[in-house]
Amino acid sequence: MRKFYLHTYDKSRSFDLNGTRALATEPSGLGNAFQTSYKESDKGNHLTNVKPKFDPITLKVYFNADGTDGYANYKGLLTFLTMCGMSKFIFEYNDGVTDKYCDVILKTHTKGEISEDGVFCEKFVFERQTYWYESIEETFAFTEIETDPSYPLEFPFDFQGSVFNSEFLVKNPFYESAPVFIKISGAITRELKIYIKSSAGEVISQIDISEDLPTGTTVAINPIDKKITMESPDGSISNGYGLTDKTKQSFLYLPQGEYKIGANIVRGTNGKIEISIKRYLLD
Numbered sequence: 001m002r003k004f005y006l007h008t009y010d011k012s013r014s015f016d017l018n019g020t021r022a023l024a025t026e027p028s029g030l031g032n033a034f035q036t037s038y039k040e041s042d043k044g045n046h047l048t049n050v051k052p053k054f055d056p057i058t059l060k061v062y063f064n065a066d067g068t069d070g071y072a073n074y075k076g077l078l079t080f081l082t083m084c085g086m087s088k089f090i091f092e093y094n095d096g097v098t099d100k101y102c103d104v105i106l107k108t109h110t111k112g113e114i115s116e117d118g119v120f121c122e123k124f125v126f127e128r129q130t131y132w133y134e135s136i137e138e139t140f141a142f143t144e145i146e147t148d149p150s151y152p153l154e155f156p157f158d159f160q161g162s163v164f165n166s167e168f169l170v171k172n173p174f175y176e177s178a179p180v181f182i183k184i185s186g187a188i189t190r191e192l193k194i195y196i197k198s199s200a201g202e203v204i205s206q207i208d209i210s211e212d213l214p215t216g217t218t219v220a221i222n223p224i225d226k227k228i229t230m231e232s233p234d235g236s237i238s239n240g241y242g243l244t245d246k247t248k249q250s251f252l253y254l255p256q257g258e259y260k261i262g263a264n265i266v267r268g269t270n271g272k273i274e275i276s277i278k279r280y281l282l283d
Helices: 070-084
Strands: 003-007 014-016 023-028 034-041 044-052 057-062 089-094 099-109 121-128 132-134 157-159 167-172 178-186 192-197 203-209 218-222 227-231 237-239 252-254 257-263 271-277 279-281
Touching (some): 014 070, 203 252, 252 257
Antiparallel strands (some): 099 132, 167 257, 178 218
16 A cells, blocks of 8 residues: 655654545656657768656545544644745655655645535645655675775765774666765864765766864755755854865766775774665666
8 A cells, every 4th residue: 555754854853644534645757757859960860969858746634534623634734835835845655565755846736625425635736856766774884804895876874983994895776876965963073075976986076175173063965956065063064165175076976887886084084984875776
């Protein structure tokens, strides 16, 4: 049986669309669509570009299948959506085989009256922003080892402990480059380098942090939103875009294939780097 959930982007709050107080039915827009471009010539049309063009996700939600006050249940969903505001949030879809996620924003919702039969059902439309992706809730705590470990491309995994100098083999089977989310915390000195290497050892992309990070400072690099934020020990947030060397990349993306990702931190550094990579799905 299909199941649907909504989550705030940080997954701190969720809304269950599978109960009798809010039951989602008749879904559409769960597949994939693509927009193609062609160049005409004397020899016919030649494909020049293919990009995703997602259909909106539409659900009919019944709010009083348990006989309770449908308006109160409806307001509960709207309260959750109000918390998300005009920003992206997460739509979770389980088809009974795999659990997958995509980023959405609310496009439209209806509000009518309870029918003569006592049914209160409204239509919600979400504008889809991404391919489906997996979210594997695991964190790998690496310890000192002699050989490089190999992991599938999972979300999330992290570098921590005494192996900051190691390079980790990651694989992206999807044709779309996977965004690499980076979180840096602790006392990190100048000239921090985080890089992606090809199997031949060539650095294909690299972020250089050109400023010292005081103890307690956290830097988050988000390639999807194109944001670099810096959180001070007192909790204040500021723009950290100026931290990166502009002769290198500001954001990392993992291409299709097998690569190594690593950092140049030495043992004993009082800091941590967490790397999270979304695994996209053609589902």
